[in-house]
Amino acid sequence: MPANQPATRTRLSERAPAPGTLEAMKRLWTPAWIVRHVAMVVLVVGFLGLGWWQLSRAAGGNPISWGYAVEWPVFAGFVVFVWWREVRQELRGPEAPGPAAETTESSATVEPTRLAVRRPVRVSRTAATVPDSNDPELTAYNRYLRWLTDNPGARPGDYPG
């Protein structure tokens, strides 16, 4: 771990064990997770088997099977991708940490990416600072610009109107 890690990093690691350790692996060995692992293996083996079957059909003179022979392995790969993402999300930390651990500091460290894609929720009502001109179009545009500055993470398409 680099030396410039913030202090909140250690607090995070108290709740979420470091990836690769036995403690972290135990979290992936609950009944719910075993079901997911088994489902992943079954689906991947099944999809690859179907792909192999289509490949043999294609080799046997059914040209339309070439497409299916490509599609099934892609679906198998997608299953692995979703499984891997879930595993990483599980190892990153609990979804709902305890109320004592829920400080503004740590939540800002734990889920910056989640916050980045969320819509801005609470905004102070600062319409009074927008000077009302006689042109309603200009006023609306000023409000729009004000909204954009109030919501730095927002995209123009998120403007509620």
Place this chain on the structure above:
Amino acid sequence: MGAALTRYRVIAWIVGVVLILLMVIGMPLKYGFDYPLVVETVGQAHGFLYMVYLVAAFDLSRRAGWPLSRMILVMLAGTVPFVSFFAERRVSGWVTGQATTPEPVANTPVH
């Protein structure tokens, strides 16, 4: 979120229509009238379109923060003929419902 929902809805509609074409027109033509051309072409297209559907559903559920179970449910719903349209409506309801509740109310004039 709005753009992801739109992407999902568009591809869900396309996949639903193609799936119905496959089931209602292609299958009877192949197995009833020995005319497999529709199944061969539309079936191929459906496979690749369903990949796009999976990606769109994955993207949407990631942005919405859904649990894995709901994501898989949405993905599987795209494989059922006719039901996929109802599923798409339900998904849109989930997303817009949760999006409108904390709608930002910036710059409403305060009197």
